[in-house]
Structures are given as C-alpha cells and as structure tokens.
Amino acid sequence: MRQKSLPSRMPTSHFDPYARQTHLLWRNRVNGWRSQPAEAVFAALAWLATIALMSWLLLAQLPRLRGYLLWLREEHAWATLGACALMVLMDQQQSRRRQRHDAAHDWLSAQPIMPAVRRRRRWLLLLRLLPFAAVATPLLLLAKASLLQALMLAASASVAALIGNVLGDFERTPARQTRPRETAFQTSRARGSMFSWQCIEAGASIAPRHLAPLLLVILLVPRGPLLMALVALLLLLVATGISAWRRAVMLIVQADRWLLVEPTPARIWLLQSLRLPLLMLVAGTLALLSLAWFGAGAVLALAVGAGLPVLGLLYLGVVVSGRAQPRRIPLRFAVHVAVLAACTQAFPPLLPLLWGGQLIFLCRRSLRP
Amino acid sequence: MSLALQVTDLHVAYRDHVVLQGVNLQLRRGELAGLIGPNGSGKSTLIRAIAGIQPLTRGEVWIDGQHLRDAPLQARARLGFAIDPERLPRLLTGRQCIELLHDLRGAQASLDRSWQLAAQLRLTPWLAAPVYSYSLGTRQKLAIVQALIGEPALIVLDEVLNGLDPLAAFALKGELRVRANAGAAVLLATHGLDVAERLLDRALLLLDGRIAEDWDAGALATFRADPQGGLEHAVAERLRSSR
8 A cells, every 4th residue: 555654734823713714704794795785885874874873862861871870870889880790700701601612613623723822712702891891981981980980890890801701611511521502492302393393492592591690680789779670670581582582483494494305385384383473472562561551651552562563573574584595684674674664754654554565575475485 | 554543442421321432443544444333323423532522531532643632733733524514614615714724724735636626526616605505515525625635644524425416425435545545544434334335444333332343354345245245234233133
C-alpha cells in the first residue's frame, strides 16, 4: 500500500471562525438587501415607523415615567439596584449557557479552535452590558440620580455580569452529557396527533423552569405596591402565553416540512393543527377581556376583545399560508398589519371587510398545493 | 504501521442509559473500516465520541498519537469529521463554509482539491447558494467536502451515504479509497452491508455498546466469494445469536 507522511495541520494563527462567520452573515444580509431593494426599503420604513411610534409613546408618558423613577429612587433604591443586578446576572448566565451549548454542538464543534479564541468569545459576552447601559443612562438622568448612585448601579451590574458569566459554566445536568437539544415534540413523549404535539410544545414554554423568573418578580417588588407586582406578573404571564402560542403555531411550519413528501393533502392535517392555537386565542382574549373590563373600562376592553382576535387570526393565517417560506412570515405579517393600519387611518368602516378579505386570501393560499 | 485511531475502554452514558460500555478499537493508517450495527447500538455515539463532541464517562481516545482530552487542538487538527448536515450554518453559502474551514485549519493550499471534490460530488452548482436552500443530500455533500479538507490522518463519517445520489456516492467511495491509499484511516458508519462488503478493508459490528465482531480484509473477501451467505448473512446470524 502506498504511504506518504501526512502533514500535521494546525491553525496557523488565532483565527476566529465565529468572528468570520458573523462577518459573512452580515455580508450576506447586506447582499440580500441589495438584491431585493423594495423589500429592504419597506422593512427599514417599518422599523423607522415602529421606532417613531415607540418614541412618541415614550415622550407622551415622560412625566409619568419621571415621577415613577423618582419614586423608585427615593423609596426603593436598594430593591431597584438588586433587581437590575439580578436581571444582568440572569442574562449573562443564560447567554453563557447558550454559548457553551452551541460550542459543543454547532458545525464548528469538532474543529481545532484555539483556546484563546474560545476565551475571547466568552468575555465578549460582557458586551451585553452595553444595551443595558444605553437604557439605564437616560433613566438615571431622568431620575436625577447622583453620581454615586450611577456608579453603584454600574458597579453592581458589572459584578453581576461577571458572576453570571461564571455561573453559566455550571448546570444542573451537564449539557455535553446529553444529546443535542431537541424541541419538545421530538422527544419520546410525543405521540399521536398534531394537537398533542402542539400541546407538548406549548407546555414546554410554560414549564416550571421558565416560570421561575415570574416568582422572582414577586419577591423583588417591595411590600407596598401590590398593584405593581400584579401588573408585572400579568405582563410576564402574557409574554409566556404569547410564547406558548407562537410555539404551537410555528409547529405548523415544521409539520409542513416533514409531511411534504407524504401524499397527505395539507387541508387534512392543517385543520387539526389549528385547534390549539384557536383555543388559546379564545382563552387569552377572554382572560384579557375580563381583566381589561374590570381594570380599565369599556374602551380598553373593546380594544383587547377586538384587537387580539384580529391580529391573532391574521398571524395564524400568515403562518399557515407562508409555511413553505418561514423566513418571510414576519415581513408578510407586517405588510398585512400595515394595510390594516392604513385603512384605520383612511376609512375605518372598511376595516372588517378588509380583514375578512385578507383572511379569505390567506385561506386560499394555505390550501394551494 | 502507525495508528491513526486508538480507543481504549470507552464508556458513554446518557444520564442513566449506558450506550457504550468498554469499546476498544484501533485503526491503522491506510485502513478503510466500517462501523455497522442495528439502530440504537451506539454507532453515532461512538463516532461523536471520537470526534470529541460527546463527553466520555470513561476511556481514552488518541487520534494520530494525540490524546483527544489532553491535546484537543492537535488531535482535532488531524481529524476530518462530517458534521450532522442539520447543523450546518443555514445562512452561509456552501463556498463560504468551505473557505472558512480552510482558513481555520490553515489548509488554504488544498482549496483547489476541495473544489475538485465538490465537482465530483456535483455540489458546484449549489456552492453560491445559502445552505438553507439545500436538500438533505446537498447538505450531506457539503458536510463531506468539509470533512475532507486538508489531509486529515483520520476521516470519520456517520451515515454519509444516506441521501446521496448514485453518482455522488460512487465518487465518494472512490475518494475514500484514494485517501486511504494516501495513508489516511477512514471510519465509516453505515447500514449498507453491501457497501461494507465491497468497499471496506475491515468491518466492525457494534452490538449492545461493544464491538461484537471484527471482520478483517480476509474475512470480507471470503464473504464476497460466498454467493449464499456474505456479510449480510453473517451479521444476521450474529444478531440472532445475541438475542
């Protein structure tokens, strides 16, 4: 057998494949924008409009926000400091865990990557403090916080970030000792229909470990303002509910990919896959409707009772009809919402008709082979 | 002849479920070996353990004389491993993936060889497209080209023939033989017993987390010569006797 000596190849420098990958991803993204200028301009305008709207809302609420911040500074400075530090710590811990999981399972996991590169990646996570600082600085200015208070916040956030980064190396069960992470419905518990898969998937997002931060909120809020604790809890529950709903809906995209080669017509399994999202939508609407009714009167109740099903059903329709191209779902949804918003400004009575038309259009697209 | 792979007393468990229990394996350079076995026997786990992406409960792995735990950088630099196609970066193009790995492994000189292999596997028309637009077979081809970047002393492939079209599968088998002749060791996990019988120098049957049979080139030649039995028959007999 012919033999020749094989060169022992080694990375020649501290080449950072992750940095190169990020650079390439951005280049591809920019090229994508260039190749579809109309879509890119629309997305940019949508973002600008969103930022403008949020800024307007924020400015309108500025006096109230200032009052609230002053109250926090004077009455609950330590609790606020603790809450911020805890938030930073949990963010760092989660990010570090995610980073370790990716390093163990991604496409570069078996490649010879210099330890210095991995270390650098790890500490780069601390840059996540920058968005925190960007939000905290104007809030501190609004609250007329002293330099000492600002420094204390910066110091506690930095220490919390370091602790969170280190804590991210410890897990209850070592990630590397398990098989790569699977979505809940891929596990052995998943049996039977689409409905039961969706239930498992939705249930995974409201598991105790995901709900733990909700309980922390109660502990963090000072004894006095119970109403604030309830509002915070409600907001987090809404966020969890939306997450569960989205996971149930996005399962349709996965199912479509799996069933593409099967001779099963889409309408058979699609009808079954709509049950859970629709049930959750009805339950969520009723819950929020009753809360809004008791808390804020008829106008808000009407807005919730009408707005949630309108947008929820529209999103469901966009996902089902665009399941073959999931990357375009957010953009398509934005277009439909923009059309509705324009109609609300121009001629509101046309709104129900337009919405119905959109749903019929999406239904027809959904059933197209 | 030097060893490209040495595995001693390898144990792997997923929490309470023991998958590999005391695997011992040696591959010499120039050897083209196949890992066969029923579903759930631990083939992929063994492959992942050799690639260093599966933590070991116990045991040692050396790649071309480099200890995987103590000198991971050196060991991995000598390893060519085809990653699970589903883990390829969806938003990069095939060309970008290959170039990035060449830069990482300091193997820019062998870039032309990768393009040649891509052409043999009929991957070239897809190289400019993002990975998310690839079919399973096309992703598999990209993972194979990545595994063969540079001249790894050990090439480890897990079920890579699945999803490949006949021409690409033929080209890959030829390339593996060329690499083996050039001094690399190849470990190929496969369910295709006919492939194992015709292509390999050695076939290892993994059963219940252990190497239950180790058929060398002579035994495989005997199987090929036997029109009644063959490797398939031998494997079936061995599986029946283990029940």
